[in-house]
Amino acid sequence: MGARNGKSDDQSVIQRILDHVEHKTTDTGEEVWREPVDNYRSDKRLAEERALLRRMPVPFCPSAALPEKGSYVAREAAGVPLLVVRGADGKVRAFRNACRHRGTQVASGAGCAKVFVCPYHAWTYTLEGKLRHVPHEEGFPGLDKSTHGLVPVHVEEKFGLIFISQENSKSVYDPLPTIIRPDQPMYASAERELDVNWKVFLEGFIEGYHIRFTHPESFYPYGYDNLNVIDFYGRSSRITYPFRRIQKLASVPPAKRKVDGLLTYVYHVFPNVIITILSRHTNVIILEPLAVDRTRQINYTLANDAGAEALKEAKRDQDFVGNTGALEDLAVVTSIQKSINSGANDVFTFGKYEGCVVHFHRQLDAALRA
Ligand code: FES
Numbered sequence: 085m086g087a088r089n090g091k092s093d094d095q096s097v098i099q100r101i102l103d104h105v106e107h108k109t110t111d112t113g114e115e116v117w118r119e120p121v122d123n124y125r126s127d128k129r130l131a132e133e134r135a136l137l138r139r140m141p142v143p144f145c146p147s148a149a150l151p152e153k154g155s156y157v158a159r160e161a162a163g164v165p166l167l168v169v170r171g172a173d174g175k176v177r178a179f180r181n182a183c184r185h186r187g188t189q190v191a192s193g194a195g196c197a198k199v200f201v202c203p204y205h206a207w208t209y210t211l212e213g214k215l216r217h218v219p220h221e222e223g224f225p226g227l228d229k230s231t232h233g234l235v236p237v238h239v240e241e242k243f244g245l246i247f248i249s250q251e252n253s254k255s256v257y258d259p260l261p262t263i264i265r266p267d268q269p270m271y272a273s274a275e276r277e278l279d280v281n282w283k284v285f286l287e288g289f290i291e292g293y294h295i296r297f298t299h300p301e302s303f304y305p306y307g308y309d310n311l312n313v314i315d316f317y318g319r320s321s322r323i324t325y326p327f328r329r330i331q332k333l334a335s336v337p338p339a340k341r342k343v344d345g346l347l348t349y350v351y352h353v354f355p356n357v358i359i360t361i362l363s364r365h366t367n368v369i370i371l372e373p374l375a376v377d378r379t380r381q382i383n384y385t386l387a388n389d390a391g392a393e394a395l396k397e398a399k400r401d402q403d404f405v406g407n408t409g410a411l412e413d414l415a416v417v418t419s420i421q422k423s424i425n426s427g428a429n430d431v432f433t434f435g436k437y438e439g440c441v442v443h444f445h446r447q448l449d450a451a452l453r454a
Pocket residue numbers: 183184185186187188202203204205206207
């Protein structure tokens with residue numbers, strides 16, 4: 085059975101999984117893809133990919149990262165420092181994070197602010213980006229404060245995420261469902277840098293062909309060997325990893341079946357964002373390409389439900405995954421990166437059980453050509 089296009093609700097995903105279990109099948113892609121290894125080591129290609137990240141709408145953080153008026157997140161995206169903030173009116177705005185005096189970044193990290201005061205000479209901006217105050221303003225005769233606000237960039241909230249389009253306000257979005265509900269609280273965020281190409285890292289999240297061999301004692305005992313359901317949403321996709329205990333739903337009437345704790349959804353929001361929805365927690369993973377062999381990984385972690393008990397369970401769930409499977413994946417992608425210049429492979433071959441990866445490369449190719 086092949087991967088599907090468009091929306092697939094929980095019930096039909098469960099049915100597709102139960103059918104695969106019964107027939108010992110899995111969703112398969114339609115073609116084998118040969119990706120030139122040069123595309124992982126060429127600076128020119130990386131520059132094109134980073135330009136694409138500035139040209140199209142890319143998730144910057146979950147909406148839950150900006151829970152109240154004045155909440156902000158500042159970081160670089162595709163090499164450009166940006167500042168995203170929820171205004172006094174509740175609306176999210178985004179700016180190039182550069183003071184209009186001499187360019188100092190007016191905010192860093194994340195937090196809650198009433199105004200942004202530039203750390204250099206204290207030019208002060210409102211949450212709406214207006215330049216409100218210039219110390220010793222008489223030193224700037226003729227300065228028009230109304231044209232020296234922070235420079236806005238296009239921002240939209242969709243699917244529980246905040247998307248930024250740095251260079252294009254006519255953004256086209258993939259037809260994704262709501263991935264994160266408004267009642268899911270964010271409780272942690274973290275950043276690290278990896279000595280891995282961003283695509284090598286990404287590919288490991290979106291195929292289940294490796295589960296048995298890479299994760300023999302962490303994921304495989306609870307999951308299946310090479311059994312996945314795949315859905316495409318335009319350029320983006322979702323791969324579903326069922327747990328073996330989902331088989332108990334075979335005896336439950338279809339309308340009463342619930343996915344709770346029985347599967348993992350992994351969304352790939354094209355091009356560089358992965359969202360894993362595990363039993364009790366959700367991870368928004370943003371991959372910022374820094375160099376052909378270096379990636380900044382930014383993680384935002386949310387509980388799947390509100391409340392203290394849900395939070396405790398989310399953290400337990402997160403520890404298990406982070407201390408086992410995630411380390412196994414990191415070991416593999418690091419191994420790939422070390423061999424990438426060995427001359428062994430001119431292409432990497434992605435087969436029919438790596439359908440989401442094939443979809444990604446096909447879409448990336450098309451987007452870079454467009
Ligand atoms: S650079 Fe910001 S106040 Fe001078």
